[in-house]
Amino acid sequence: MSNSSNSTSEQSTPTPAQDVLVIGGGMAGLAGALALRENGASVTLVENAPAFGEVGAGLQMAPNASRVLKRWGLLDKALDIGVQPKHLVFRDAVTGEELTRQSLGAEFEERYGAPYVVIHRSDLHRILLEACQENGVTLLNGVFVEKVETEGEKARAYAANGDIYEADAVLAADGLKSTLRKAVAEDAPVPSSYVAYRGTVPITDATPKADLEDVIVYLGPNCHLVQYPLRKGELLNTVAVFKSASFERGEEQYGGVDELEEAYKDCVPAVQDALKNLATGIRWPMYDKNPIENWVSGRMTLIGDAAHPMLQYLAQGACQALEDAAVLQEVTQGTVFTEAGIDASAWEGAFRDFNEARAGRTARIQRTARVWGESWHVSGLARTLRNLLFKSRGDGNFQYNDWLYGQSGEGVPSVEAKSTKALAN
Amino acid sequence: MSNSSNSTSEQSTPTPAQDVLVIGGGMAGLAGALALRENGASVTLVENAPAFGEVGAGLQMAPNASRVLKRWGLLDKALDIGVQPKHLVFRDAVTGEELTRQSLGAEFEERYGAPYVVIHRSDLHRILLEACQENGVTLLNGVFVEKVETEGEKARAYAANGDIYEADAVLAADGLKSTLRKAVAEDAPVPSSYVAYRGTVPITDATPKADLEDVIVYLGPNCHLVQYPLRKGELLNTVAVFKSASFERGEEQYGGVDELEEAYKDCVPAVQDALKNLATGIRWPMYDKNPIENWVSGRMTLIGDAAHPMLQYLAQGACQALEDAAVLQEVTQGTVFTEAGIDASAWEGAFRDFNEARAGRTARIQRTARVWGESWHVSGLARTLRNLLFKSRGDGNFQYNDWLYGQSGEGVPSVEAKSTKALAN
Numbered sequence: 147m148s149n150s151s152n153s154t155s156e157q158s159t160p161t162p163a164q165d166v167l168v169i170g171g172g173m174a175g176l177a178g179a180l181a182l183r184e185n186g187a188s189v190t191l192v193e194n195a196p197a198f199g200e201v202g203a204g205l206q207m208a209p210n211a212s213r214v215l216k217r218w219g220l221l222d223k224a225l226d227i228g229v230q231p232k233h234l235v236f237r238d239a240v241t242g243e244e245l246t247r248q249s250l251g252a253e254f255e256e257r258y259g260a261p262y263v264v265i266h267r268s269d270l271h272r273i274l275l276e277a278c279q280e281n282g283v284t285l286l287n288g289v290f291v292e293k294v295e296t297e298g299e300k301a302r303a304y305a306a307n308g309d310i311y312e313a314d315a316v317l318a319a320d321g322l323k324s325t326l327r328k329a330v331a332e333d334a335p336v337p338s339s340y341v342a343y344r345g346t347v348p349i350t351d352a353t354p355k356a357d358l359e360d361v362i363v364y365l366g367p368n369c370h371l372v373q374y375p376l377r378k379g380e381l382l383n384t385v386a387v388f389k390s391a392s393f394e395r396g397e398e399q400y401g402g403v404d405e406l407e408e409a410y411k412d413c414v415p416a417v418q419d420a421l422k423n424l425a426t427g428i429r430w431p432m433y434d435k436n437p438i439e440n441w442v443s444g445r446m447t448l449i450g451d452a453a454h455p456m457l458q459y460l461a462q463g464a465c466q467a468l469e470d471a472a473v474l475q476e477v478t479q480g481t482v483f484t485e486a487g488i489d490a491s492a493w494e495g496a497f498r499d500f501n502e503a504r505a506g507r508t509a510r511i512q513r514t515a516r517v518w519g520e521s522w523h524v525s526g527l528a529r530t531l532r533n534l535l536f537k538s539r540g541d542g543n544f545q546y547n548d549w550l551y552g553q554s555g556e557g558v559p560s561v562e563a564k565s566t567k568a569l570a571n
Numbered sequence: 572m573s574n575s576s577n578s579t580s581e582q583s584t585p586t587p588a589q590d591v592l593v594i595g596g597g598m599a600g601l602a603g604a605l606a607l608r609e610n611g612a613s614v615t616l617v618e619n620a621p622a623f624g625e626v627g628a629g630l631q632m633a634p635n636a637s638r639v640l641k642r643w644g645l646l647d648k649a650l651d652i653g654v655q656p657k658h659l660v661f662r663d664a665v666t667g668e669e670l671t672r673q674s675l676g677a678e679f680e681e682r683y684g685a686p687y688v689v690i691h692r693s694d695l696h697r698i699l700l701e702a703c704q705e706n707g708v709t710l711l712n713g714v715f716v717e718k719v720e721t722e723g724e725k726a727r728a729y730a731a732n733g734d735i736y737e738a739d740a741v742l743a744a745d746g747l748k749s750t751l752r753k754a755v756a757e758d759a760p761v762p763s764s765y766v767a768y769r770g771t772v773p774i775t776d777a778t779p780k781a782d783l784e785d786v787i788v789y790l791g792p793n794c795h796l797v798q799y800p801l802r803k804g805e806l807l808n809t810v811a812v813f814k815s816a817s818f819e820r821g822e823e824q825y826g827g828v829d830e831l832e833e834a835y836k837d838c839v840p841a842v843q844d845a846l847k848n849l850a851t852g853i854r855w856p857m858y859d860k861n862p863i864e865n866w867v868s869g870r871m872t873l874i875g876d877a878a879h880p881m882l883q884y885l886a887q888g889a890c891q892a893l894e895d896a897a898v899l900q901e902v903t904q905g906t907v908f909t910e911a912g913i914d915a916s917a918w919e920g921a922f923r924d925f926n927e928a929r930a931g932r933t934a935r936i937q938r939t940a941r942v943w944g945e946s947w948h949v950s951g952l953a954r955t956l957r958n959l960l961f962k963s964r965g966d967g968n969f970q971y972n973d974w975l976y977g978q979s980g981e982g983v984p985s986v987e988a989k990s991t992k993a994l995a996n
Contacts, residue, residue, distance in 0.1 A: 520952050527945050528953040535960040 164188045164245065164284070165488060167313035169326060171198050173464045174450020176274035176390075177321035177471035179283045180296035181219060185475055185483045186293075191278065192303075201428065201533040203344040204383035206361065207265055209258035209551045210273075211465035214472045214559060216260050219422040223273045227416045228265035229375050232359045235535055238529075239366030242414040245536035248547065257544065258551045259561055264361060264374045264383070266346070270464065274478055294318070294326055296444030303532035315482075315493040316446040317474075319467075321495050322433055324452035329443040338457055338519070339393045341401025342432055345424040353382055354416070364417050365532075369409045371417050384423040386410070387432065387458075389513035389523065401429055432457055434516070439511030440477075440501065449474065454508035459519035460550065462511050469507075470557030474500050507557030511550070553566035589613045589709070590913060591776055592728055592738035594751060596623050597616035598889045599875020600744035602896035604708045605643065607742075610900055610908045615736065616703065617714035617728075619745075623698035626853065628769040629801050629808035631786065632690055634683035634976045636890035639687050639897045640698075648698045654800050655914065657784045663811075663954075664791030667839040670961035672785075679754055683976045684986055689786060689799045689808070691771070695889065703826045719743070719751055721869030739915040740922070741871040742899075744892075746920070749877035754868040760858035762942070763882055764818045766826025767857055769804060770849040771806040778807055779841070789842050790957075792950035794834045796842050809848040811835070812857065812883075826854055828919035857882055859941070862934030865926065872922040874899065879933035884944035885934050885975065894932075897984030899925050929953065932982030936975070 168179040171193030179191045193260045207215070207224065215221040234248040244562070248254070250262040278285060290306040294316050303311040317327035322335055349358060359373040366504075369388035376383045388403035388409035403426040410418055441448040450467035477499040481492040521532050553561050589612075593604040595617030604616045632640070632649065659673040672779040675681070675687040703710060715731040718743050743751035747760055786799040794813035801808045813834035815826035828851040835843055859882045866873040875892035876924060883920040902924040906917040946957055964971070978986050 156661055338900060432702060517952060518956070521956060524952065524956075527942060527949065529958040530942070530945060531949075531953060531960055538960060538963040 150356050155543065156203075160397040163298070164190045164311075164313050165490070166190070166315050166317065167301070167311050168283075168317040168319055169190065169294070169303065170317075170321060170450075170452070171195070171285070171287075172321055172450065172467075173271065174276065174280055174321075174452070174467035174470060176271070176318040176451050177214070178319055178474060180278050181281050181282060181471035181475035182478065183278065183281045184218065185478055186488070187483070188282075188284075189278075190284040190286065190313070192286045192291060192305070192570070194288070194290040196288050197287065198271075199285065199434035200267040200273050202267040202344050203265055203385065203425075204374060205267045205270055205464055206374075206461035207263040207270065208461065208465055209255070209260040209262060211468045212260040212263050213553070213561060216467040217472060217559075217561075218277065218278055220273055221260065224263055224265055224270065226244060227262070227269045227273075227377065228263045229377070230261050231264055231361045231374055231408075234262070234361045234476065234570065237362065237364050238250045238533060239364035239369065239371065239410075239413040239417050242364075242416060243533075245365070245533055246539045247541055249541055253542075255323070258547075259553050264376060265488065266381070266383075267464075269377075278441065291320075292325060294329065294443075294446050296329060296446040299443075301445040309500050312489070313486075314445065314490040315497070318446055318448045318452050319450050321400050321451045322435075324448065326446065327448055327452050328331070329446065330440050331438045333435050333438070335376070336435055337393065338434065338516075339389050339400075340385045340387050340432045340519075341393075341405075342385055342428055342430040343389045343403070343406065343424040344383070344385050344430065346376060347423045349380060349382050360380075361523070364413065365522045366410065366413050366417070366530065368523050369413070371413075371420055373420060381399045382423060383441050384420050386421060386424055389433075393431075401431060403429070417562060434512060437505070437512050439505055441498045441505065442494070442501045444494055445497075447474075447500060447537075453504075454455065454512055456508075457511045457515040457519050460511060460515045460516065462550070466508055466511060468560055469557075470504060473557065476560060477503065478557060503559045507555070573855065589615045589736075589738050590915070591615070591740050592598070592617070592726070592736050593708075593742040593744055594719070594728065594878070595742075595744035595746060595875075596620070596700075596710070596712075597744060597875065597892075598627070598696065598699065599746075599877070599892035599895060600742065601696070601703055602893050603742045603744055603874050603899060604894035605699060605703050606707060608703065608706045608708050609643065610903055611913070613707075613709075613713065613906070614703075615709040615738070617711045617716060617736065619713070620764070621713050623696075623700055623710065623712065625692045626773050627692040628694055628810065628850075629689055630692045630801060630889055631799075632688040632695065633886065633890055634680070634687060635683040635983065636893045637688050638683070638687040638978070638986060639893040642897060642984075642986075643702065645698055645702055645735060647705075649688055649690055649695065650686070652698075652802065653688045654802070654804060655686050656786045656905040659687070659786045660788070662681070662787060662789050663797065663958060664789035664794065664835075664842050666988055667789075667841060670790070671964045672956055672966055676967055678967075682970075684978050689801060691801050691806070692809075692889075694802075710854055714892045716745075717750060717866075719723045719754065719871050721754060721871040723869075725735035726870040733984055738837055739870065739913075742917040743871055743873045743877050744875050745882040746876045747860075748875065751871065752873055754797075754871065755873065756863045758860050758863070758914065760816065760880065761858065761860055763857045763941075764814050765812050765817075765857045765944075766815045766830075767883070768814045768828070768831065768849040768851055769808070769853070769855065769856040771801060771808050772848045774800065774805060774807050777950055782809075786976065788947075789838065790947045791835065791838050791842070792954065793923050793948050795947045796835070796838070796845055798845060801968050802962070804976070805850060809845050811849055815856075816895055818856075826856060859937060861877050862930070862937050864930055866930065867926045868920070870918055870922075871910065872899075879930075879935075879937055881937040882940040882944050885936060885940045886946065887975070891936060892985050894931060894982075895925075898928050898982065901985060902928065909964035929982045939970040 295302040300312045351467040364371040372385040393400035424504040440452045593616040659669045720727040725737045789796040796812040818825035864876045
């Protein structure tokens with residue numbers, strides 16, 4: 147690795163070539179690195195931050211994502227530290243009335259081939275990070291890649307510190323505010339006008355018992371609140387998301403903590419009390435982008451939020467990053483990774499296959515997350531209709547889950563992927 | 572009857588007294604007159620128009636109303652001329668997709684004690700009119716009552732032509748634009764911004780077969796269209812109701828026929844084609860009023876639309892007039908009409924009982940009709956929620972019908988009323 151220059155000039159000496167360079171050390175980058183390493187690639191992952199880690203609080207891992215962990219032999223680790231909630235419960239935030247519930251027990255797990263798990267983001271991140279380390283992914287911090295040359299014999303990634311990385315293929319996993327997405331789209335994040343605050347607090351004897359077993363979502367006009375337990379029931383996770391009045395007024399730093407109480411003033415005491423659990427030091431304005439069809443530029447593909455940033459209402463951001471990695475693992479088997487060894491000329495085609503397999507599904511999830519979120523925040527007649535609709539749904543009714551959690555479908559990773567690792571190494 | 576004066580001065584000679592004076596010859600007036608005549612009262616009904624009759628097209632008589640006809644022995648006449656539709660079907664007007672259907676067959680009829688019947692308004696009106704005539708109700712045309720003195724030994728009604736009518740009790744059945752309601756409330760009709768056009772056309776071989784068996788309601792953004800057969804399937808009835816753009820602009824003569832086509836421009840061809848069936852000579856702006864608690868002033872009570880004008884979305888205007896009459900029949904039995912004869916001093920108490928029994932139910936229907944109508948005309952997310960809600964409803968699900976059509980409940984007429992006619996006469 148060259149440290150001799152802080153420019154991106156051609157004079158820099160490239161680092162020793164690897165098969166795959168992954169740019170970004172979030173969920174998508176780690177999962178993508180692990181998936182291709184599992185296939186037998188030599189993988190280097192570079193991350194801009196000075197250390198690997200995750201900010202944030204809880205994360206809901208639906209079965210479509212826990213199936214991927216299961217494939218990689220990591221599900222037990224997630225279950226050791228996470229919680230399997232008994233139900234997903236929706237309540238009206240103004241009346242407290244229960245609107246609908248989905249049991250997450252044996253029938254659910256059997257139908258979808260894996261359990262519903264809630265886990266601290268940092269715990270899932272650490273599980274993936276350790277798996278990368280144990281499997282020999284090279285992990286580098288403090289590297290900000292500004293640009294990638296994606297055409298030619300090798301892709302070349304230019305870091306802000308002057309380093310240049312050569313690789314046969316690049317995964318651009320640099321998230322919502324992706325720098326590398328510019329290679330295929332010039333779009334900026336779309337603000338949703340909603341802001342989230344999160345928090346985890348220790349569970350005590352005073353914590354309402356019901357909050358310890360379920361994922362509970364309170365739906366209110368222009369706001370909602372989510373609660374569930376973490377760390378084997380030691381922590382209570384709370385997320386409050388509300389429409390910012392100051393965003394509507396056009397202010398740049400919108401959704402300050404001063405707006406919190408007002409946003410929930412019509413809600414039941416259980417919701418208002420839960421606001422005390424929030425860590426108000428970090429404000430999370432919620433963004434997504436419109437779906438785009440093409441994620442691939444030559445030897446580079448976008449993956450995770452860089453490819454399909456979505457609003458959080460379906461809790462699928464991390465889940466879709468895991469799905470991306472699993473499908474990438476599949477499409478490169480038998481193409482890039484063959485019985486005869488690695489065929490570096492097959493990367494571009496494999497990336498296009500990956501893109502084609504995944505873009506439809508992730509676009510649907512991006513769009514559905516927007517509408518689903520809208521339906522959480524309605525008032526007046528639409529709220530009446532929403533509540534009647536939710537209440538009309540029987541617990542055993544999987545029609546709203548199958549498309550997302552089901553084990554088959556366009557772009558859904560196979561349940562059991564055959565490993566070509568032994569062949570490719 | 573005195574024709575000597577066109578003032579309402581005390582010098583006029585009252586007409587010979589009757590027990591009951593009914594003011595207004597619409598459905599409510601005829602039904603009220605018949606109900607009290609059945610109990611044994613001598614009844615005079617006065618109507619402003621030069622002849623008795625009804626404008627308008629079809630009318631849906633739900634079982635809560637056909638039960639009242641059954642009580643009076645008039646249901647067979649209604650069935651002879653009307654149609655028993657097989658289903659009530661809701662469709663999305665933009666896609667044509669069926670959203671939900673209610674079978675109106677044997678199970679429905681048994682549950683609610685009477686059939687669902689659609690009938691031409693003029694046919695139902697004639698059936699009630701003939702029953703009044705046959706039972707000895709005195710019917711007078713061309714009499715406009717401007718004012719009623721409701722206190723004292725007798726009520727005195729002052730007509731515009733100078734005539735004065737004395738009666739023990741007065742039913743004010745002068746409709747939506749009731750003059751007599753001023754005795755208890757000073758409220759004006761509330762415009763809904765929607766305008767209806769109606770029409771009946773002969774059914775031909777070209778008429779789509781499905782339209783001949785069901786009541787079909789097409790729900791569109793800011794518009795809807797209703798179709799059903801009349802007269803044993805010889806006529807097709809069509810009602811188109813849309814939000815008037817010129818009302819929104821503040822124009823007084825809003826909802827002209829020029830707005831029709833534009834209002835339905837996004838609808839399926841079946842809906843657009845049906846607009847040709849409308850009689851465009853009469854424009855029906857849709858009004859209601861807010862519920863009021865008190866309908867009684869001394870010896871006079873409001874009844875029908877004069878008491879509780881409602882939007883048409885539940886098709887309950889005429890039905891509630893029939894329910895009013897049936898409950899009035901009940902509360903006056905044993906109070907006004909006793910084994911010992913008629914106790915004229917009991918009228919005020921009986922009217923208050925009637926008012927108390929009925930005001931809650933009719934207020935609920937007035938309010939529900941507004942919301943129900945709103946839900947028909949939504950667009951965007953609310954339309955998506957409405958459609959999902961409607962589609963989630965099973966045909967055998969009576970939860971949305973029981974409160975309205977059910978045979979028991981606060982303010983619902985008894986299924987079998989005991990007749991005191993024999994006693995009172």
